[in-house]
Amino acid sequence: MLPDDLRSALDQALARFSPQELAGSVAQLTERYRTGISTGGNHLRSRADIAAYAAYRMPATHAAAATAMRQAAALTPGFEPRSHLDAGGGTGAAIWAASRIWPSIEKITVIEHDPHIIDLGKRLVRDTAALRGTTWRQASITAALDRPPADLVTMSYALGELPEPERPKVVRWLAQDAAMVLIVEPGTPAGYATIAQARDVLRSQGMTIVAPCPHDGACPIQPGRDWCHFSVRLPRTALHRRIKAGTLSFEDEKFSYVAATPAPRPRPEARVLRHPQKRKGVVALRLCTETGGLRDETVSKRQGDLYRQARDVEWGDGWPTKTNVD
Numbered sequence: 471m472l473p474d475d476l477r478s479a480l481d482q483a484l485a486r487f488s489p490q491e492l493a494g495s496v497a498q499l500t501e502r503y504r505t506g507i508s509t510g511g512n513h514l515r516s517r518a519d520i521a522a523y524a525a526y527r528m529p530a531t532h533a534a535a536a537t538a539m540r541q542a543a544a545l546t547p548g549f550e551p552r553s554h555l556d557a558g559g560g561t562g563a564a565i566w567a568a569s570r571i572w573p574s575i576e577k578i579t580v581i582e583h584d585p586h587i588i589d590l591g592k593r594l595v596r597d598t599a600a601l602r603g604t605t606w607r608q609a610s611i612t613a614a615l616d617r618p619p620a621d622l623v624t625m626s627y628a629l630g631e632l633p634e635p636e637r638p639k640v641v642r643w644l645a646q647d648a649a650m651v652l653i654v655e656p657g658t659p660a661g662y663a664t665i666a667q668a669r670d671v672l673r674s675q676g677m678t679i680v681a682p683c684p685h686d687g688a689c690p691i692q693p694g695r696d697w698c699h700f701s702v703r704l705p706r707t708a709l710h711r712r713i714k715a716g717t718l719s720f721e722d723e724k725f726s727y728v729a730a731t732p733a734p735r736p737r738p739e740a741r742v743l744r745h746p747q748k749r750k751g752v753v754a755l756r757l758c759t760e761t762g763g764l765r766d767e768t769v770s771k772r773q774g775d776l777y778r779q780a781r782d783v784e785w786g787d788g789w790p791t792k793t794n795v796d
Contacts, residue, residue, distance in 0.1 A: 471705060472529055476566050479594040484525055487518045495522030520586050524561045524594075527627070531560070531654075533704040534725035535626050536567035538654050541681045541786065542729035543571050545737060549650065550574035551621035557581050557644060558611050558628025562591040562604070564654075568622060569600045578604040579618050581611060613639035623648040630655050630664040637664065641671040650731050651677070657699030657724030662691075665698070665726040677730040682786065684737045687762035698743065698758070699726045700786040738788025740765075745785045753780035759791055767791075 472480070484492060495518050543549070551572050556564045559580035569575055578601065582588050588606045595601035609615055611625075611632065623644045629637055645651050653668050655661035666689055669679060679686050682700070691698055701724045740757040743764070747754040751771040759765055769780040783789060 530723040531563040535564045537702045538727040553577040553620040554622045555620035557625045583610040613643040621649040626654040652729040654727045662697035662726040672730040681729045684760040739791040740789040
């Protein structure tokens with residue numbers, strides 16, 4: 471769910487335009503997003519487009535980034551970043567998420583190439599003390615760009631928009647002297663492929679994969695047969711339902727991500743890769759395990775506490791495989 475101050479600021483920004491204007495822009499953006507065409511600034515032709523882009527993508531981007539960050543934060547106790555760099559940050563969804571998960575952050579830099587998107591991002595944070603001092607830098611993300619030092623470095627829904635040959639260079643650029651790198655992409659086969667490649671680059675840089683993987687080995691998922699992704703449910707306001715032509719009061723955002731640190735960290739013994747299948751007396755789990763393999767596991771009611779834990783576990787949660795004995 472969006473923080474109250476962000477929701478209020480976003481609604482205020484949207485109030486400048488009629489729902490019809492926003493709905494028309496959102497319809498075009500939705501089609502570009504579904505067909506894999508970049509929804510970045512090159513396709514935003516008016517201030518209504520930019521406001522629609524924020525309405526269409528900012529809640530979902532915030533929800534996905536916050537979910538990935540919470541998983542990473544849970545596995546890195548004691549990590550208290552003082553500085554945050556958000557590369558390709560758009561209107562700033564990731565900095566809103568990070569500021570609540572890591573209140574230790576004091577210095578924030580967002581790099582975004584579109585000046586009108588930056589303008590909206592600045593307006594959204596101007597009444598929030600923790601974000602008001604954010605530095606917004608207009609630039610395109612390349613490995614040749616000088617990079618401000620930062621403890622936490624994030625990139626959300628932007629790496630896949632870069633030319634494919636440039637992506638490994640940019641990931642190495644993101645990782646320079648960072649205490650944590652976190653990258654989020656759409657939860658599609660293409661988005662997962664981008665994350666898988668970024669994960670390989672981070673491993674080659676000697677970084678430890680903190681989340682979602684319970685291991686540093688090669689990903690056991692075979693490309694073309696499946697992909698690693700997760701889901702978060704977020705509510706829609708009445709205005710968002712109107713401009714998205716949606717009838718449901720919620721939407722599910724599917725995303726892929728990777729978080730890495732320079733030093734080894736404790737990790738879960740396994741990660742739940744799909745919605746648990748719950749039937750009478752049993753729960754079936756699809757797991758990625760610490761040994762680097764995939765495993766299907768069924769927990770039965772006769773396993774007592776473990777069964778009760780399985781009834782509560784969610785897609786994307788860690789799972790203690792070492793206790794799974796009959």
